[in-house]
Amino acid sequence: MFAHEFMRNALIAGSFVGLACGLVGYFVVLRAQVFAGDALSHVAFTGGLAAAVLGLNILAGVFAATILGGIVMGLLGDKARADDVTIGSLFAWTLGLGVLFLTIFTTQDSAGNGTAGVRVLFGSIFGLSAADVRTSVVLAVLACAILLAIARPLLFASLDNAVAAAQGVPVRVLGLGFLALLGLVAAQATQAVGALLLLGLLAAPAGAAHRLTANPYRGLLLSALFSVGSIWIGLTLSYAFPTLPPSSMIIAAAVGIYLLALATTIPRARAVWPRPANANVAA
Amino acid sequence: MTAMATSLRPDTGSRKGAAVTFDGAAVRLRGRTIWSDVSLTVAEAAFVAVLGPNGAGKSTLIKAILGLLPLAAGTASVLGRQPGVAKGRIGYLPQRHGFDSGTRIRGVDLVQLGLDGTRWGIPLPGSPSRKRDAARVAEVIELVGATTYARRPIGELSGGEQQRLLIAQALVRRPRLLLLDEPLDSLDLPNQAAVAALVRRICEEEQVAVLLVAHDINPIIGYLDRVIYLAGGGAIEGAPEEVITSETLSRLYGAPIEVLHASDSRLVVVGQPEAPFVHGDRHA
Ligand SMILES: Nc1ncnc2c1ncn2[C@@H]1O[C@H](COP(=O)(O)OP(=O)(O)OP(=O)(O)O)[C@@H](O)[C@H]1O
Numbered sequence A: 001m002f003a004h005e006f007m008r009n010a011l012i013a014g015s016f017v018g019l020a021c022g023l024v025g026y027f028v029v030l031r032a033q034v035f036a037g038d039a040l041s042h043v044a045f046t047g048g049l050a051a052a053v054l055g056l057n058i059l060a061g062v063f064a065a066t067i068l069g070g071i072v073m074g075l076l077g078d079k080a081r082a083d084d085v086t087i088g089s090l091f092a093w094t095l096g097l098g099v100l101f102l103t104i105f106t107t108q109d110s111a112g113n114g115t116a117g118v119r120v121l122f123g124s125i126f127g128l129s130a131a132d133v134r135t136s137v138v139l140a141v142l143a144c145a146i147l148l149a150i151a152r153p154l155l156f157a158s159l160d161n162a163v164a165a166a167q168g169v170p171v172r173v174l175g176l177g178f179l180a181l182l183g184l185v186a187a188q189a190t191q192a193v194g195a196l197l198l199l200g201l202l203a204a205p206a207g208a209a210h211r212l213t214a215n216p217y218r219g220l221l222l223s224a225l226f227s228v229g230s231i232w233i234g235l236t237l238s239y240a241f242p243t244l245p246p247s248s249m250i251i252a253a254a255v256g257i258y259l260l261a262l263a264t265t266i267p268r269a270r271a272v273w274p275r276p277a278n279a280n281v282a283a
Numbered sequence B: 001m002t003a004m005a006t007s008l009r010p011d012t013g014s015r016k017g018a019a020v021t022f023d024g025a026a027v028r029l030r031g032r033t034i035w036s037d038v039s040l041t042v043a044e045a046a047f048v049a050v051l052g053p054n055g056a057g058k059s060t061l062i063k064a065i066l067g068l069l070p071l072a073a074g075t076a077s078v079l080g081r082q083p084g085v086a087k088g089r090i091g092y093l094p095q096r097h098g099f100d101s102g103t104r105i106r107g108v109d110l111v112q113l114g115l116d117g118t119r120w121g122i123p124l125p126g127s128p129s130r131k132r133d134a135a136r137v138a139e140v141i142e143l144v145g146a147t148t149y150a151r152r153p154i155g156e157l158s159g160g161e162q163q164r165l166l167i168a169q170a171l172v173r174r175p176r177l178l179l180l181d182e183p184l185d186s187l188d189l190p191n192q193a194a195v196a197a198l199v200r201r202i203c204e205e206e207q208v209a210v211l212l213v214a215h216d217i218n219p220i221i222g223y224l225d226r227v228i229y230l231a232g233g234g235a236i237e238g239a240p241e242e243v244i245t246s247e248t249l250s251r252l253y254g255a256p257i258e259v260l261h262a263s264d265s266r267l268v269v270v271g272q273p274e275a276p277f278v279h280g281d282r283h284a
């Protein structure tokens, strides 16, 4: 499968995008901002379609919209931890706007390619050009570098906002920066798996990592590995069975890993709980 | 009624060596004066309890010492500097903490963050500084008696176990000043006394001044050096037996208060005005 250029492109871009998703996703789960990630996926949809309507590069539209969306969420939300009401409102409004753009785009462009909506919603990882791959890799490496640079104070602020602030960690700036970074990574994930499914790539590998280890640095590593692994498994499956779309296979792999992680940790919890009760009955 | 603040030992003569000094200090939040004309001195390595009814401004006092809230009047000195300057030498435990039960991060990592959480990047495994840090973390965890559960996810621990780990986190940098906002909050009585004894021991062994906010003085009175009592928009600072008296508290509240001595030498404060009375009083 490495003989095909589209496949090589997909694997290279996908690996880096997966790495960024895994690292950022670990903090998304820790900070309980999965809902923010979901909202950003709708922002990505709207941004992509707005760009399509205006005749601009769809990917550029997605990036601009999600990064801006992250910053706006951070600014509106109290203490740079965007709250549910803020996100919910932003999310409904942007989705409405996206539907409007979709309508304009399909009526305006009825003869030509009506695929922009589909591409934004489901990703286009098998359609990447060499230039797209370069852009993806550069942006993903940038996102990973920023995340690793702020990882420790961000971990401190996520666990213990008041103490971190008292020790001099710039918690507001970090919270805002993290949402902007989440926007950047969400845009990348949109390219790989589409706006509809990007939440799976952000949340499932990270969720599995949180289940399997309580050591944060090991967790970050595991989350990144699971995320990259999901991309590889998904792309391989989709290559082997061409009727299966890559985006759904990637998400299926990610969710599969999460379920495996659940399955291996739940029996342990069960073994701990009923035993004392049984012992009491026996005694 | 005028707010009042009287130090019963007006001049301790050791201002230079004091961990915290407030002189005629006041804090105003959203146009409302929380307390004013507060003068107090916390000596180095002293164990001081901060007492007072809900809403009296105990947490506000802690935040003012941290430099998180500005003073509206007066002056303050914390470890010889302006509040907010000596951040690295202050350990802080905020009020009503408690982690979500889903927080899957170990206690050791939390304590470790107290040591290196302000540094950028991620720690590199195997580096000498990492080893030194790990040794210090193990040492404070041992000091607070949390070794057996420090490697479990913090969200799965009991309130008291979390509290001990948070005290360890506050201690890990060898601070000169420890600010503990209601660390006894979720603890049962034996644990309250145990944590108070622990704080006393830390105070002596690590030579750190401690301000501990509490609601009930009885479980901790035997361990204390001094008491700061906040009420009625003012504060009184002094030795416990000087402050917790009918006359002093009546003056502070501006209402008759009676302090009873139970046969087991426990103190019972009766006639404290209900919170609304105190609030109305402060609006004036
Ligand atoms: N950010 C704020 N803005 C306005 N008022 C505030 C703010 N924070 C606290 N207050 C008010 O300041 C007063 C003192 O609050 P503080 O938290 O210091 O009380 P406390 O003595 O710690 O009470 P508790 O025993 O309940 O913890 C309260 O009346 C509270 O309503």
Ligand SMILES: [Mg+2]
Residues within 6 Å of the ligand: B058, B059, B060, B095, B181
């Ligand atoms: Mg308080």
